[in-house]
Amino acid sequence: MKPRASEEQLRELFESRQWHRLAEELDRAEHHDLLRFVLRLDPESRVELVRHLPIQPAARLLEQLPDHVSAQVLTDLPLEQAAELLDELPHDRQADLLARLTDQREAQLLAAMSPEDAEEAEKLVAFAPDTAGGLMITEFLSYPDTARVDEVLEDLRRHAEKYARYDVQYAYVVDRNGRLVGVLRMRDLLLAPGAAPIRDIMVEDPEFVYTWTPLRELFELARSRSFFGFPVVDDHGRLVGVVRRADIEEAAEAEAGRTLLRFFGIAGGEELRTDPLPRRLGGRSMWLAANLLLDVAAASVIALYQDVLTSFITLAVFLPIISDMGGNSGSQSLAVTIREMALGLVGERDVPFVWSRELPLGLLTGLFLAAFGFTVAWLWQGDAAVGLVFAIALFANTVWAVLVGSALPLVMLRFGVDPALAANPVLTTLTDIFGFFICLECARWLLLA
Amino acid sequence: MKPRASEEQLRELFESRQWHRLAEELDRAEHHDLLRFVLRLDPESRVELVRHLPIQPAARLLEQLPDHVSAQVLTDLPLEQAAELLDELPHDRQADLLARLTDQREAQLLAAMSPEDAEEAEKLVAFAPDTAGGLMITEFLSYPDTARVDEVLEDLRRHAEKYARYDVQYAYVVDRNGRLVGVLRMRDLLLAPGAAPIRDIMVEDPEFVYTWTPLRELFELARSRSFFGFPVVDDHGRLVGVVRRADIEEAAEAEAGRTLLRFFGIAGGEELRTDPLPRRLGGRSMWLAANLLLDVAAASVIALYQDVLTSFITLAVFLPIISDMGGNSGSQSLAVTIREMALGLVGERDVPFVWSRELPLGLLTGLFLAAFGFTVAWLWQGDAAVGLVFAIALFANTVWAVLVGSALPLVMLRFGVDPALAANPVLTTLTDIFGFFICLECARWLLLA
Numbered sequence: 080m081k082p083r084a085s086e087e088q089l090r091e092l093f094e095s096r097q098w099h100r101l102a103e104e105l106d107r108a109e110h111h112d113l114l115r116f117v118l119r120l121d122p123e124s125r126v127e128l129v130r131h132l133p134i135q136p137a138a139r140l141l142e143q144l145p146d147h148v149s150a151q152v153l154t155d156l157p158l159e160q161a162a163e164l165l166d167e168l169p170h171d172r173q174a175d176l177l178a179r180l181t182d183q184r185e186a187q188l189l190a191a192m193s194p195e196d197a198e199e200a201e202k203l204v205a206f207a208p209d210t211a212g213g214l215m216i217t218e219f220l221s222y223p224d225t226a227r228v229d230e231v232l233e234d235l236r237r238h239a240e241k242y243a244r245y246d247v248q249y250a251y252v253v254d255r256n257g258r259l260v261g262v263l264r265m266r267d268l269l270l271a272p273g274a275a276p277i278r279d280i281m282v283e284d285p286e287f288v289y290t291w292t293p294l295r296e297l298f299e300l301a302r303s304r305s306f307f308g309f310p311v312v313d314d315h316g317r318l319v320g321v322v323r324r325a326d327i328e329e330a331a332e333a334e335a336g337r338t339l340l341r342f343f344g345i346a347g348g349e350e351l352r353t354d355p356l357p358r359r360l361g362g363r364s365m366w367l368a369a370n371l372l373l374d375v376a377a378a379s380v381i382a383l384y385q386d387v388l389t390s391f392i393t394l395a396v397f398l399p400i401i402s403d404m405g406g407n408s409g410s411q412s413l414a415v416t417i418r419e420m421a422l423g424l425v426g427e428r429d430v431p432f433v434w435s436r437e438l439p440l441g442l443l444t445g446l447f448l449a450a451f452g453f454t455v456a457w458l459w460q461g462d463a464a465v466g467l468v469f470a471i472a473l474f475a476n477t478v479w480a481v482l483v484g485s486a487l488p489l490v491m492l493r494f495g496v497d498p499a500l501a502a503n504p505v506l507t508t509l510t511d512i513f514g515f516f517i518c519l520e521c522a523r524w525l526l527l528a
Numbered sequence: 529m530k531p532r533a534s535e536e537q538l539r540e541l542f543e544s545r546q547w548h549r550l551a552e553e554l555d556r557a558e559h560h561d562l563l564r565f566v567l568r569l570d571p572e573s574r575v576e577l578v579r580h581l582p583i584q585p586a587a588r589l590l591e592q593l594p595d596h597v598s599a600q601v602l603t604d605l606p607l608e609q610a611a612e613l614l615d616e617l618p619h620d621r622q623a624d625l626l627a628r629l630t631d632q633r634e635a636q637l638l639a640a641m642s643p644e645d646a647e648e649a650e651k652l653v654a655f656a657p658d659t660a661g662g663l664m665i666t667e668f669l670s671y672p673d674t675a676r677v678d679e680v681l682e683d684l685r686r687h688a689e690k691y692a693r694y695d696v697q698y699a700y701v702v703d704r705n706g707r708l709v710g711v712l713r714m715r716d717l718l719l720a721p722g723a724a725p726i727r728d729i730m731v732e733d734p735e736f737v738y739t740w741t742p743l744r745e746l747f748e749l750a751r752s753r754s755f756f757g758f759p760v761v762d763d764h765g766r767l768v769g770v771v772r773r774a775d776i777e778e779a780a781e782a783e784a785g786r787t788l789l790r791f792f793g794i795a796g797g798e799e800l801r802t803d804p805l806p807r808r809l810g811g812r813s814m815w816l817a818a819n820l821l822l823d824v825a826a827a828s829v830i831a832l833y834q835d836v837l838t839s840f841i842t843l844a845v846f847l848p849i850i851s852d853m854g855g856n857s858g859s860q861s862l863a864v865t866i867r868e869m870a871l872g873l874v875g876e877r878d879v880p881f882v883w884s885r886e887l888p889l890g891l892l893t894g895l896f897l898a899a900f901g902f903t904v905a906w907l908w909q910g911d912a913a914v915g916l917v918f919a920i921a922l923f924a925n926t927v928w929a930v931l932v933g934s935a936l937p938l939v940m941l942r943f944g945v946d947p948a949l950a951a952n953p954v955l956t957t958l959t960d961i962f963g964f965f966i967c968l969e970c971a972r973w974l975l976l977a
Binding site: 108109110111113114115118119143232235236239242248265266268269270299300301302303307324325328329331332335336338339340342343344345350351352353356359360363364366367368370371372374375377378379381382385388389392393394395396397398399400402403404406407408410411413414415417418419421422423424425432433436437439440443444447448451452455459507511515 | 557558559560562563564567568592681684685688691697714715717718719748749750751752756773774777778780781784785787788789791792793794799800801802805808809812813815816817819820821823824826827828830831834837838841842843844845846847848849851852853855856857859860862863864866867868870871872873874881882885886888889892893896897900901904908956960964
C-alpha cells in the first residue's frame with residue numbers, strides 16, 4: 080500500500096490547488112491527519128476546499144468533521160452547493176447538521192434539497208439529538224410478515240447496489256400497518272429453505288426502543304445486550320429507524336468528552352482550539368465571571384475576621400491551602416458521583432446511600448490529612464498551636480467537602496441544573512466558606528484566648 | 529411482556545433465596561438495576577449469589593459487572609467453580625479478568641480451566657488491555673483462499689449452532705500460512721454462484737490492525753471507516769483475531785470516564801462507591817497528600833511578604849480569589865488540550881500551535897477579568913488602589929494560566945507523566961506561585977510606595 084499523506088502533505092496539495100489528488104488523499108488519510116489539516120485552515124479556506132473537491136469526497140469530508148465545524152461550512156457555502164452536499168449525506172447526518180443551522184438557513188436548505196431527502200431529514204430534525212430518534216438511521220431493510228425467504232433473497236439481489244450502502248445485519252419484519260413484529264438475521268436467511276415464510280424464521284417479540292428513548296437508556300441496553308442495533312418505533316409501534324450499537328457508543332463517548340469540558344468551565348462542552356476566538360471567549364468568560372463572584376462571596380468570610388488575621392498574620396498563608404484542599408477532597412467525591420450518574424448507578428434519591436458510603440471515607444481521609452497537615456505546618460512554621468488550628472480546619476473541611484461534593488450533583492439534577500457545569504464552582508464556594516470559617520473561628524478560640 | 533424486576537425486587541428474591549427466579553430476572557433486568565443490586569451487596573453476598581446461580585446466568589452476570597468487581601468474585605469463589613465460570617466466558621473476557629488476578633490465582637485458574645480455553649486465554653492475557661490484542665475476540669470465521677462459495681455455505685450450515693454465538697458480519701480469507709488476504713461480506717456470499725471461488729468475491733487488501741495497535745489509533749480508524757470490525761494480525765501478517773467497532777467505542781468511553789476520575793484525583797481512574805473502603809482511601813489519600821505539599825510550596829511565597837500583608841491585611845482576602853481564578857482559567861485550557869489529545873488533534877510537538885491560539889484568548893480573557901475584578905473589588909472594599917493591584921494580578925495570572933494549562937499535558941506526555949492525574953495539581957501550584965508573587969509584589973510597589 081502507498082503510504083498515506085501526512086497533514087503537511089495535505090496542506091501542500093491544498094496550497095498548490097491539486098484538488099483531485101487532494102480528494103484522493105483525503106479519502107485515504109488517517110482520521111486525525113485529516114482533522115488536523117482541515118481544522119487548522121481558516122474558515123474561508125475550509126469553504127474553498129469543500130467548494131473545489133468533487134462532490135462525494137466533499138460529502139465524506141463533512142461527515143468526518145465535528146458537527147459544529149461542518150455546520151459552519153454549510154452556512155458559508157453557496158446555497159446550491161450546500162444543498163447538493165447535504166443530499167449526499169445519510170439522513171441522520173443531514174438532520175444533525177440542519178439542527179445546528181439558523182432557522183432561516185435550515186429552511187432555505189430544505190427547500191433546495193431533493194424533496195425526498197428533505198422530507199426524511201425534516202422528520203429526523205424534530206428529534207432531540209441524544210435520543211434514539213436523533214441517533215437512528217432510516218436506511219434499513221424491512222419486509223412484510225407475509226413474505227417468503229426466496230422473495231427476500233430476490234429483493235436483496237435486485238437492490239444489491241442500493242443496499243451496499245446500508246449496514247445490513249438484520250432485516251425487520253412488519254405487519255400491514257408497519258408495526259414491528261420480528262427480526263430476521265441474515266445468516267438465518269442463508270440457511271432456510273426458499274419457500275419458508277419469513278415469519279417462521281424471524282425472531283419474535285424483538286427488543287426495540289422508542290424514538291424518545293434517551294441516550295442513557297440506549298447506552299445501558301447496549302451494555303446488557305450484544306445486538307448490533309435496535310429497531311426504533313414510534314408511539315404506535317411502527318418501525319421508523321434503527322439505532323446502531325456503534326452510534327450509541329460513539330454518542331456516549333462524545334457525551335463523556337463534553338462532560339469533561341463542562342466540568343472545567345467550557346460552557347457548551349465543545350471547544351476546539353481552531354474555533355473562532357469570539358466563540359471560545361464566550362464559552363469561557365461567563366463561567367469565569369460567575370466564579371469570581373462566588374469567590375468574592377467566600378472571601379467575605381475572611382473579611383469578617385480581620386482582627387484575628389492582624390494578630391496572626393501566618394494564617395494568611397494557610398487560608399489558600401485550606402481553600403485548595405477542600406476543593407480537592409470535594410471534587411474527588413463529585414467526580415465519582417458524576418461518573419456513577421453517567422453509568423446509571425445513582426440517581427436523585429440516593430443521597431442517603433451516597434452519604435453512608437462517603438462519611439466513613441471522609442472521616443478517615445480527614446484524620447489522615449489533619450495528621451499530615453499538622454506535621455507539615457509545625458515543621459514549617461515551628462508553631463504547634465497554628466498547626467493545630469490548621470489540622471482542625473483540614474479535618475472538618477474534608478468531611479464537609481466529601482459530603483457536599485458527593486451529594487451536590489444529585490441535588491442539582493433534581494432542580495434541573497447541569498451538574499457538570501455548576502457543581503465545581505458551587506462546591507468550591509461552599510468548602511471555602513466553611514473552611515475559612517472553621518479555621519478563623521478556631522484561631523480566635525485557640526490563639527487569641 | 530412481563531415488567532422487569534426492579535433493584536428492590538431483585539434484592540427480595542436474593543434475601544428469600546429464590547435462586548432460579550432470581551437467575552431469570554437477572555437475565556431480563558435493566559443493566560443499571562442489575563448493577564445497583566449486585567454492587568450494593570457486600571462482597572460475601574456477591575460470592576454467595578454467584579455460587580447459587582445456575583452456571584450460565586452466573587457467567588452472564590460476571591460479564592456485565594465492572595472488571596475489578598468480577599475479578600474479586602473470582603478470587604473469593606472456590607477454585608473449581610471459578611474455573612467453571614471462566615470457561616463459560618468469551619476468551620477476551622477471560623483474559624480481561626485473569627489479568628486482574630494475582631499471579632498465583634491466575635496460574636491456579638488456568639490449570640483448572642479446560643485446556644483449550646486456558647490456552648486461548650493465556651495468549652490474550654499477554655496483550656496490553658488497551659491494544660487491539662487486548663480488545664480483540666478470537667471467535668471469528670476464516671476460510672482458506674482456495675475455498676469455493678458453496679463450501680463456505682456448507683460449513684456455515686454445519687456449524688450453525690457454534691457460529692450463532694459469533695458476531696458474524698464478515699468472514700476472513702487466509703492463505704496457507706494463515707496470513708490475511710481478504711474479507712468476505714456475508715451478503716456477497718448470498719448473491720454469488722456456488723461454484724465461484726471465494727477469492728473472486730472477497731475484498732482484497734483489507735484494512736487490518738496489529739495486535740499492538742493502541743486504542744487511540746483504533747478509535748481513529750473506527751471514526752474514519754464504517755466497518756463493523758477490523759481483522760487483527762500478528763507481526764507476520766497472520767490473522768489472530770477481530771476487534772469490533774462496538775468494543776473500540778466502548779473502550780474509548782471507559783477511557784474517557786477514567787480520564788475524568790483521574791483528573792479529579794482518583795488515582796486508578798476507577799472508583800465505585802461500593803468498592804471496599806481501603807481501596808477507595810488509598811486511591812484518594814496519596815493524591816491529596818501530594819497536593820498538600822504542593823500547596824505549602826505555593827503558600828511559601830505569601831510567607832515571604834508578611835510585611836506587605838501586615839500593612840494591607842485586606843490582601844489576605846484577595847489571595848484565595850487569585851489562587852482560585854488562576855486555577856479556573858488554567859484548567860479550562862488544560863481540559864481542551866486533554867480532550868484534543870484524546871481526539872488525536874494535538875501532540876507533543878504542538879506547543880507553539882497551541883500557544884498561538886491560546887495567547888490572544890488569554891489576553892482578552894485577562895482584560896475582561898481585570899476590568900470585572902477591579903469593579904467588584906472597588907465596590908466591595910472601596911479602595912481603588914487595592915482594586916488595581918487585584919486587577920493586575922488577575923490579568924497577568926490569567927495569561928500565565930492559559931499558557932501553562934494548555935501546554936502542560938503536552939509536556940508531561942513527553943516525559944511520560946500521566947497528564948490527567950498530575951496536570952491539575954501542578955497547574956494550580958504554578959498559577960498560585962505566580963499569582964501570589966504578582967499580587968504581593970505589585971502591592972509593595974503601588975501601596976507601600
